Amino acid sequence: MMKMIIPSNQRSLEIDLSENLLKTNEQLARENRSLLDRHGIFAVDILGSVGSGKTTLVQQLVLKLKSRRRIASIAGDLTTTIDADRIRSAGADVVQINTGGECHLDANIVGQALGKMDLAALDILLIENVGNLICPAEFPVGAHRRMVVVSTSEGPYMVVKHPYIFMDAGVLAVNKKDLAGIMEVDIEKLKQDALAVKPGMKVVFTNGRTGEGVDDLIAALELPEA
Amino acid sequence: MMKMIIPSNQRSLEIDLSENLLKTNEQLARENRSLLDRHGIFAVDILGSVGSGKTTLVQQLVLKLKSRRRIASIAGDLTTTIDADRIRSAGADVVQINTGGECHLDANIVGQALGKMDLAALDILLIENVGNLICPAEFPVGAHRRMVVVSTSEGPYMVVKHPYIFMDAGVLAVNKKDLAGIMEVDIEKLKQDALAVKPGMKVVFTNGRTGEGVDDLIAALELPEA
Numbered sequence: 001m002m003k004m005i006i007p008s009n010q011r012s013l014e015i016d017l018s019e020n021l022l023k024t025n026e027q028l029a030r031e032n033r034s035l036l037d038r039h040g041i042f043a044v045d046i047l048g049s050v051g052s053g054k055t056t057l058v059q060q061l062v063l064k065l066k067s068r069r070r071i072a073s074i075a076g077d078l079t080t081t082i083d084a085d086r087i088r089s090a091g092a093d094v095v096q097i098n099t100g101g102e103c104h105l106d107a108n109i110v111g112q113a114l115g116k117m118d119l120a121a122l123d124i125l126l127i128e129n130v131g132n133l134i135c136p137a138e139f140p141v142g143a144h145r146r147m148v149v150v151s152t153s154e155g156p157y158m159v160v161k162h163p164y165i166f167m168d169a170g171v172l173a174v175n176k177k178d179l180a181g182i183m184e185v186d187i188e189k190l191k192q193d194a195l196a197v198k199p200g201m202k203v204v205f206t207n208g209r210t211g212e213g214v215d216d217l218i219a220a221l222e223l224p225e226a
Numbered sequence: 227m228m229k230m231i232i233p234s235n236q237r238s239l240e241i242d243l244s245e246n247l248l249k250t251n252e253q254l255a256r257e258n259r260s261l262l263d264r265h266g267i268f269a270v271d272i273l274g275s276v277g278s279g280k281t282t283l284v285q286q287l288v289l290k291l292k293s294r295r296r297i298a299s300i301a302g303d304l305t306t307t308i309d310a311d312r313i314r315s316a317g318a319d320v321v322q323i324n325t326g327g328e329c330h331l332d333a334n335i336v337g338q339a340l341g342k343m344d345l346a347a348l349d350i351l352l353i354e355n356v357g358n359l360i361c362p363a364e365f366p367v368g369a370h371r372r373m374v375v376v377s378t379s380e381g382p383y384m385v386v387k388h389p390y391i392f393m394d395a396g397v398l399a400v401n402k403k404d405l406a407g408i409m410e411v412d413i414e415k416l417k418q419d420a421l422a423v424k425p426g427m428k429v430v431f432t433n434g435r436t437g438e439g440v441d442d443l444i445a446a447l448e449l450p451e452a
Contacts, residue, residue: 049380080387153379162276179408
């Protein structure tokens with residue numbers, strides 16, 4: 001008794017509607033990409049749960065890169081401006097997008113943000129998505145690279161429980177590596193879990209607070225030469 | 227430049243569709259509640275990110291309650307059976323729901339699960355929602371109580387960044403309280419953040435690994451007398 005698995009195909013109308021929505025999003029993502037390419041801007045879509053350390057890593061990337069690259073950020077969040085304020089303090093221009101209840105950024109809203117930015121004055125755009133490892137999976141925003149941040153403090157199951165988000169990601173940052181011991185999390189196991197879902201993924205171990213591993217992260221992102 | 231806030235009202239068609247979906251869900255949630263009430267079952271909807279400790283707390287609740295109450299669980303997850311296996315090991319029957327890419331349980335899928343359970347043999351139902359603190363907010367499943375689990379390891383912003391999830395929640399478990407020091411998280415501040423969003427919310431501090439605070443959690447849930 002009580003051991004069945006219920007499939008999730010119960011709402012076919014909803015699925016049809018959502019397929020249209022996804023197709024529209026993909027078209028808008030291609031338009032964003034074209035716009036970015038015309039301006040020679042390399043964009044990274046950064047994903048991870050709230051508390052994984054996305055904003056701290058964006059701050060570290062800004063600090064390391066800002067002397068030699070023109071860098072800006074888009075920060076997605078339900079209602080607060082905490083992330084944008086932190087990134088701005090590191091020295092990058094930031095567009096804050098408050099999504100209200102929406103659980104992910106999409107190509108439409110990122111396109112609106114691009115329309116208000118001075119793209120001619122930019123080399124690199126770091127797009128910090130809403131803190132959620134499920135919903136953004138299906139919504140490419142037009143970035144050249146997708147990077148996922150998972151923290152050791154989130155326990156051992158973050159990768160195996162979010163397979164979809166890794167399938168389209170090129171880089172995984174396993175963050176807060178200094179807490180792996182106390183959290184009893186095996187960072188090599190997290191790496192193997194990611195490689196099982198996405199062979200060839202670049203996995204780096206970071207500590208956003210100290211900046212450890214940020215040079216490895218920059219290398220893994222394969223930013224174009226200045 | 228680049229400091230505007232973009233509102234999220236750009237997709238009115240989608241919003242209309244989603245209003246219908248929410249109304250249907252609310253109707254189905256009322257039906258679930260009626261079904262539960264007819265059988266004298268008290269149900270708790272348990273929310274929190276992956277890694278917050280939902281499953282560990284469910285295990286502790288099962289261990290504490292199973293000698294005097296008939297208890298079962300519904301475990302929602304994208305693709306794995308990790309949670310169901312862990313809860314079963316604590317001694318409760320479990321219905322596993324794999325949602326695929328869906329980011330939350332809804333009243334329809336919970337109703338399907340109820341239809342396959344032996345409700346006459348049950349007093350308490352613990353519904354562990356998908357690991358996500360955004361999407362489940364708008365989808366009541368018919369439970370009598372909504373409980374949110376936030377871990378100190380998730381950092382200081384979990385409450386202020388997820389206001390919607392707390393508005394309909396009666397209980398907050400601040401879990402992994404033993405890690406508050408190393409995470410530099412002030413658990414009293416988390417409590418005040420929650421009370422600011424939802425005055426009267428019952429906030430308890432727990433350590434799921436050791437069972438500390440689980441009796442407080444049981445009291446806060448205000449389960450009906452046996």
